[in-house]
Amino acid sequence: MRRFVAIALLLCSAAWAATSLWKPLQADGLRDPANPGLAFLQQPGDALSVLPRDTAGNLVNWVKAIDSGAINPRTNLFPETQVRIREDDIIVARFGSMPAVKFPHRQHTMWLDCTNCHEHLFKSKAGANRFSMQKILEGEQCGLCHGAVSFPLTECNRCHSVPNASLRRAAQAAAPAASSP
Ligand code: HEC
Ligand code: HEC
Ligand code: HEC
Structure with a gap:
């Protein structure tokens, strides 16, 4: 009996440790902690701790979250919207000091429409764009989303x-x- 209590306590503290990786809404610096409406919102720890874990950002691996079926976001609001998935991978930078950069279309089109990127951000022709890590770090190109959302x-x-x-x-x-x- 005592052992069960010990195990139960251990499990509770593990669950608590997992949810405490995310700041509660009252302490995230974005919301007014005095607002009574906060009590009606789901805490990030409760929502996110059940999803596949990542080591950075908001600690959720969103690609795995979709692939594993843990989440199943709606693809369109309007029935006439054409949902387009593209499957190819493109090497967009090679033979530098770092390993080459692989851009995977599938993982992007699971979330985004082609027009989110083409043609204003990237030309839809392999090799037609000039990428720059400097620009990416300044929040352009890939950095428009990576590091932001x-x-x-x-x-x-x-x-x-x-x-x-x-x-x-x-x-x-x-x-x-x-x-x-
Ligand atoms: C969102 C994707 C992305 C991430 C994350 C990223 N890079 Fe890059 N990186 C690129 C792309 C695209 C290029 C191609 C630009 C070019 O050809 O110079 C690049 C180019 C580079 C280059 C110049 C080319 C080379 O290989 O010498 C360096 C150096 C570099 N990145 C370092 C880094 C380092 C260090 C990190 C982590 C702190 C990082 N990058 C993270 C996409 C990324
Ligand atoms: C997140 C941004 C993004 C989205 C969304 C996106 N693409 Fe791309 N696409 C790219 C990048 C980056 C390249 C590589 C361009 C390069 O090599 O200079 C590319 C390349 C292409 C190419 C050239 C490939 C080749 O082998 O010649 C085509 C065609 C293309 N995209 C079509 C699409 C279509 C169709 C969709 C929607 C189903 C789509 N893309 C969605 C970023 C995106
Ligand atoms: C319009 C927004 C947007 C742009 C621009 C964008 N990405 Fe992404 N990228 C995403 C989203 C959304 C995901 C999926 C969620 C996540 O992993 O954070 C993703 C995921 C990825 C993944 C993860 C694939 C996996 O299997 O884990 C790689 C690699 C990647 N992007 C590289 C790039 C590179 C390289 C560029 C620039 C050439 C780029 N992305 C430009 C939004 C973008």
Whole structure:
């Protein structure tokens, strides 16, 4: 019996530790803690602690949250809206000091419409855009969303995810004659 109480206490404290990773609404610095209306809102810890965990941002891996079925956001408000998903991955930067950057269309079009990016932000032609880490850090290009509403720029490896050596090997395999001396 005593053991059960100990385990129950342990589980409670683990659940408490998980929800306490998120600041309560009263302490998030955005809302008036004296507003009685706060009591009617769901606390971030209650809502987010049940979703797949991430190490940065709001600590939820939203890509996994969709892929695992933990959330199933509505794709459209109007029946006539065409829902468009694109599946390809594009390497948008390679052979620099960092691993190459892979841009995945699918993970973006699960949340966004093509017109959120094309054509004003990025031209829809592989290699037609000039990306710059400096601009991204200043909140342009990928940085318009990453660091604002999607995972933060400190997560270098999530964008710089492809080793350059593997791209070199693939290029060599595709054109062995051109790359041999
Ligand atoms: C949201 C995606 C994203 C994240 C996160 C990100 N980068 Fe980049 N990074 C890019 C893109 C796109 C480019 C291509 C720009 C270019 O060709 O110079 C780039 C280019 C670079 C470059 C110049 C090219 C090279 O490989 O030498 C460096 C250095 C760099 N990033 C470092 C970082 C570091 C360090 C972090 C983490 C603190 C980081 N990046 C996080 C998207 C990202
Ligand atoms: C989050 C921004 C974003 C969204 C949303 C997005 N794209 Fe893209 N798209 C890009 C980027 C970045 C590239 C790479 C451009 C480059 O390499 O310079 C690209 C490239 C393309 C290309 C060129 C690919 C190739 O291989 O030639 C096409 C076509 C395209 N997008 C169509 C679409 C369509 C259709 C949708 C909606 C289903 C869509 N995109 C949604 C950012 C986006
Ligand atoms: C219009 C907003 C927007 C822009 C612009 C944008 N992203 Fe994203 N990105 C998102 C959202 C939303 C997600 C999914 C939620 C999350 O992971 O935070 C995402 C997810 C990702 C993922 C995670 C995929 C995974 O499987 O975990 C990568 C990698 C990524 N973006 C790279 C980029 C790169 C590189 C650029 C610039 C070429 C870029 N994004 C531009 C909104 C954007």
